[in-house]
Amino acid sequence: MADRRQSLLNAALKLVEEGGLDAVTIAALTERSGMSNGSIYHHFGSRAGVFAQLYADSYARCVAAMLPALDSRPPGVAVRDLTLRYLDWVIANPNRARFLYAAPDHADPVAKQAEFAPVLAWFLDRMASGELCSIPPWALEPVAMGPAHESVRRFLLGVFDLDAARELVADAVWSVLSP
Structure with a gap:
């Protein structure tokens, strides 16, 4: 059953890649996945x-x-590693990343x-101990990771070489959080 669900998700991701969110219809999913309408409604509603x-x-x-980046290493090393891991995930999974940026209202x-x-x-633990600049929790993703998010957006548009800028972006994120 998990295979059928994953197969449908893979079909949806492929449709998003080819034509955006509007390309994902129940009819297109049945055609792409070879599964029935009933299967789609059964698994996802x-x-x-x-x-x-x-x-x-x-x-x-x-x-x-x-x-894996979040360990006991000095915060500067861990923050840079977390950023690099995020950027590497985006580079390796551009379709999933594109979907995450295109469909936040589905979260x-x-x-x-x-x-x-x-x-x-x-x-929060490292902010409380003074190892990181203290910022409100809501600001962590948009403010601290802002350089990474903007770089990813440009990469996904095809106008930015994210691989070449990885270290620079990681340095920018660390500079926001450095105490």
């Missing part, structure tokens, strides 16, 4: 359910790629917050 699960799956993979905020909780806890 609706088109919005497909998007919600694709968002959750992609976001979980992204966070999982970053988590379940509670699930997203739970997925991000270990990352946030690591940052």
Whole structure:
């Protein structure tokens, strides 16, 4: 059953890659995946359910790629590593990254917050100890990771060489958080 769900998500991701969010219709999913309408509704409930699960799956993979960076190394090393891992995940998974940036309204905020909780806890602990600049939790993603997000957006548009700028972007993120 998990294979069928993943197959449908893969078909949806491919459709997004080829034609954007509007290309993902139930009819297109049945044609692409070879599964019936009933299978799609059984597994996801609706088109919005497909998007919600694709968002959750992609976001979980992204966070999982970053988590190994959050260890006991000095914060500057860990923050730079987290940024590089994020950028490397985007480079390796541009379709999933493109979907995450294109479909934020399909995220379940509670699930997203739970997925991000270990990352946030690591940052809050180091902010409390003075190892990182103290910023409000809401600002961590848009403000601290802002250089990475803007670089990723440009990369996904095809106007920025993210691979060549990895170190510069990691330095920029660290400069925001450096005490």
